[in-house]
Amino acid sequence: xxxxxxxxILFLLLAMxxxxxxxxxxxxxxxxxxxSKRTVNCAMCHAHGDGPEGSKPGQMDTLDADAQKRLExxxxxxxxxxxxxxxxxxxxxxxxxxxxxxxxxYKMRDDPSQLKQALGEESDHDGDGISDGEEFEDGxxxxxxxxxxxxxxxxxNLQKKWVMVAIILFIAITSLFGFKHLLRYSSKVD
Ligand SMILES: [Ca+2]
Numbered sequence: 001x002x003x004x005x006x007x008x009i010l011f012l013l014l015a016m017x018x019x020x021x022x023x024x025x026x027x028x029x030x031x032x033x034x035x036s037k038r039t040v041n042c043a044m045c046h047a048h049g050d051g052p053e054g055s056k057p058g059q060m061d062t063l064d065a066d067a068q069k070r071l072e073x074x075x076x077x078x079x080x081x082x083x084x085x086x087x088x089x090x091x092x093x094x095x096x097x098x099x100x101x102x103x104x105x106y107k108m109r110d111d112p113s114q115l116k117q118a119l120g121e122e123s124d125h126d127g128d129g130i131s132d133g134e135e136f137e138d139g140x141x142x143x144x145x146x147x148x149x150x151x152x153x154x155x156x157n158l159q160k161k162w163v164m165v166a167i168i169l170f171i172a173i174t175s176l177f178g179f180k181h182l183l184r185y186s187s188k189v190d
Contacts, residue, residue, distance in 0.1 A: 045096065070087050074097065135147075
């Protein structure tokens with residue numbers, strides 16, 4: 001129940017400022033999981049991997065007065081451009097709210113595939129070279145540079161370290177070439 005209800009449930013909570021009806025908001029998580037065929041938990045966007053509800057750090061029951069104030073500010077982030085430091089969202093979750101505004105997040109529930117384009121290519125919070133939107137599609141963590149589609153990480157690492165790769169290849173090839181000549185020389189001496 002927790003896993004099913006945690007994904008983006010905050011967005012609904014924020015919309016219902018006078019309501020305690022914490023309906024689930026599972027569309028984004030479900031879409032990412034289905035599209036990527038990877039397990040996607042609440043930690044993609046939330047401060048705690050179990051989602052916003054509960055009494056663990058980063059969950060609703062543990063918010064102090066300062067965190068409650070920040071939550072109130074976040075509840076008003078209907079339009080894009082509001083730096084809402086929501087205590088029960090992580091950096092990526094807060095960025096989504098900043099970039100899109102809550103109104104757009106609600107509308108996009110019907111088609112979460114739009115999120116990648118809405119976020120654009122420029123945001124890459126973990127700096128692994130794979131945009132946040134792509135990581136959402138791939139079901140990998142946008143705040144962990146060790147989490148990414150393997151072939152994309154491979155390409156990114158290759159691009160970053162191509163000089164080292166070239167040197168290693170050069171050494172390997174010249175070593176092999178030298179070894180062959182050594183064998184040939186040895187056979188002539190024998
Ligand atoms: Ca990334």
